[in-house]
Amino acid sequence: MNRFRPLLVLLLAFGAWGRLEAGSTAADPKDKQRILYYTCTMHPSVRSPSPGKCPICSMDLVPVRASESPPEKPAETTTPGAPSRTEQIPPAPSIPSTSPFFVPPERLQAIGIRTGVVERRHLVRELRAPAIVAVDESKEVDINVKAGDGYVVKLYADYLWKEVRKGEKLATILSENWVQAQMDYIRAYRSWRRSLLVQKANPILLDQQFEHIRNRIRVWDLTDAQIRELESYAWSMSTNDVRTGKGLRGTFDLLSPISGHVHEKNVVEGMRFSAGQTLFRLINLSRVWVLAQFPEDQAPFISEGQPCEVTLPALPGERFPSRIDFVQPHFTETVRRLQARVILSNPGHKLRPGMYADVAARLDYGVQLAVRSDAVIPTGRRFVVFVDHGGGHLEPRFVRLGEKLDDDYPVLAGLEEGERVVTGANFLIDAESRVQGALQIWSGEQPSEGGVVPGKAVPSSPPPAGHNHHHGMPGMPGM
Numbered sequence: 135m136n137r138f139r140p141l142l143v144l145l146l147a148f149g150a151w152g153r154l155e156a157g158s159t160a161a162d163p164k165d166k167q168r169i170l171y172y173t174c175t176m177h178p179s180v181r182s183p184s185p186g187k188c189p190i191c192s193m194d195l196v197p198v199r200a201s202e203s204p205p206e207k208p209a210e211t212t213t214p215g216a217p218s219r220t221e222q223i224p225p226a227p228s229i230p231s232t233s234p235f236f237v238p239p240e241r242l243q244a245i246g247i248r249t250g251v252v253e254r255r256h257l258v259r260e261l262r263a264p265a266i267v268a269v270d271e272s273k274e275v276d277i278n279v280k281a282g283d284g285y286v287v288k289l290y291a292d293y294l295w296k297e298v299r300k301g302e303k304l305a306t307i308l309s310e311n312w313v314q315a316q317m318d319y320i321r322a323y324r325s326w327r328r329s330l331l332v333q334k335a336n337p338i339l340l341d342q343q344f345e346h347i348r349n350r351i352r353v354w355d356l357t358d359a360q361i362r363e364l365e366s367y368a369w370s371m372s373t374n375d376v377r378t379g380k381g382l383r384g385t386f387d388l389l390s391p392i393s394g395h396v397h398e399k400n401v402v403e404g405m406r407f408s409a410g411q412t413l414f415r416l417i418n419l420s421r422v423w424v425l426a427q428f429p430e431d432q433a434p435f436i437s438e439g440q441p442c443e444v445t446l447p448a449l450p451g452e453r454f455p456s457r458i459d460f461v462q463p464h465f466t467e468t469v470r471r472l473q474a475r476v477i478l479s480n481p482g483h484k485l486r487p488g489m490y491a492d493v494a495a496r497l498d499y500g501v502q503l504a505v506r507s508d509a510v511i512p513t514g515r516r517f518v519v520f521v522d523h524g525g526g527h528l529e530p531r532f533v534r535l536g537e538k539l540d541d542d543y544p545v546l547a548g549l550e551e552g553e554r555v556v557t558g559a560n561f562l563i564d565a566e567s568r569v570q571g572a573l574q575i576w577s578g579e580q581p582s583e584g585g586v587v588p589g590k591a592v593p594s595s596p597p598p599a600g601h602n603h604h605h606g607m608p609g610m611p612g613m
Contacts, residue, residue: 169197234529242526248558249522252549255504257539259497261435263474265426265444267489270477273418275392277304281353282311282409287385289403291396291414298390301357304414305388305401315351316382320368322347324376327369357389394418422478422485424456426493427471435497436461436474442495444476446485454478458495504542505549509557510535519549520556528556 172195174180174188186195237245288306291298298304326344351361367381375381398415407413424444428436438461444454462473476493478485510533511518521529533548549555 169199172197232530232532234523234527237526237528239526245562246558247556247562249554250506250509250557252503252505252545252551252553252555254501254551255542256501257499257504257542257544259435259499259539261428261432261495261497263426263428263432263471263493265424265476265491265493267446267485267487267491268423268425269397269417269419269487270421270423273392273394273421274397275394275416275418276412277388277390277414277416278410278412279307279309279388279407280355280410281315282309284309284312284407286401286403286405286407286413289401291390291399294396294399296396298394298396298416300390300393302390303387304390306385307388308385310384312354312386313379313382313384315354316364317376317379319347319351319364320371320376320382323365323368324371354386355388355391356386360386360389388413390416392416392418419480419483419485419487422480422487424476424478424491424493426474426476426491427466427469428474430465430470430472433465433472436472436495440495442476442493444478444491444493446489446491448489449484499539499544502536503545503549503551504539505533505535505545505555506557507538507541507543509555510543517543521549522554522556524554 172182172185174191174193174195176193177188177190180188180190180195182195185197187193188195285308286305287308289304290302290306291304322344326340329340348361351364356364368376371381394416396414397417398412400411401407401413436458438458440458442456442458444456446452456476456478458474459477460475462475465472474493505519509519516532517535518530519533521531523529531548534546536544536546
């Protein structure tokens with residue numbers, strides 16, 4: 135027994151030395167730099183014990199060191215669907231788990247991140263739409279001869295867009311019905327004038343009868359001045375001239391009822407026309423329409439009477455405040471846009487039909503807690519921001535946000551005023567957080583085709599030739 139005592143003492147000494155060596159190794163900071171596995175920054179589900187290429191995108195795998203690895207999850211020993219005693223059940227199973235992570239400041243500097251502060255801002259929604267200047271259809275006038283057929287003897291408005299003044303001659307018209315209409319009116323007028331000189335039992339009836347005759351002559355679109363000229367000539371005619379129609383002209387001048395431009399011209403000199411046929415269309419450009427085409431996502435915020443502002447590239451520096459006069463009740467199917475109409479006065483005819491324009495409207499939402507849109511990463515149904523705690527300590531956080539308003543999101547939950555968030559290079563920070571396991575966005579999803587279940591090594595060699603993965607890009611090596 136005594137001869138084995140020295141051997142026993144030697145074994146105990148070696149055991150004590152081994153425990154001390156193990157303790158010193160665990161406490162050694164260099165152990166924290168050891169590489170646990172290699173992964174892909176774009177596909178964190180891929181893990182390999184050795185360097186190589188990602189089998190999905192062929193990017194180089196990056197090392198994950200002990201100091202960057204996420205805490206190991208307790209092993210599950212229960213049947214599927216029943217949580218074990220060691221499993222931690224999150225309070226909200228639908229929200230992926232997150233944890234803070236660390237990125238060395240020099241690496242953050244190399245990435246080039248920018249940060250911003252969550253603060254209360256005055257939020258507005260800008261509504262913008264391309265537009266075009268068009269004629270005001272309510273200012274358009276159709277010129278025709280209603281009472282009979284005829285011929286264009288002389289044409290004065292002889293080209294399109296010619297400017298005309300109210301009362302200016304458009305054409306001289308010859309019509310066979312015009313002579314008979316003059317004779318009927320002259321006889322009625324002379325009878326009415328004579329009745330004024332003789333006391334009649336019912337003068338009101340005579341006035342009504344003459345007014346009826348006057349309305350009939352107005353069908354020829356005569357002005358009051360033309361009618362007075364005809365009445366003056368009728369009273370000076372002799373009885374024989376009235377009976378024969380001597381001195382009556384077979385032509386009359388077609389005058390412009392408004393000041394404007396010739397928008398449409400359908401006649402030439404000598405042409406025959408029918409009663410009611412459109413000879414000209416005149417348009418008054420003292421007022422124009424601006425037709426704006428708002429995209430479908432802005433349609434719910436457009437309403438009649440809403441203040442807006444019109445600008446035109448052809449008139450830089452000039453702004454035309456107005457209101458939306460009319461909103462089309464249906465979308466233009468080919469472009470999926472909603473047309474809205476704005477009316478502008480046009481002194482000096484600076485606004486010309488066909489000009490391009492822009493229409494802008496604003497909706498004021500007041501002062502709210504907001505975060506910049508470039509700080510937000512959409513993950514599908516949720517939004518993630520990276521909170522910067524300083525010194526390289528970052529925290530991914532799921533937040534509830536309102537609808538995007540220009541460059542800001544209203545914050546509903548998840549952020550406090552004054553917190554600093556990453557606003558630049560956040561997609562690189564997102565990749566870093568997934569490598570370190572701080573953001574488990576796809577923790578409940580199955581790995582995609584060609585991916586690897588976390589915890590299992592993958593070969594570092596590229597996939598066999600001829601295997602084209604649906605995530606690959608043509609022309610990349612190994613795809």
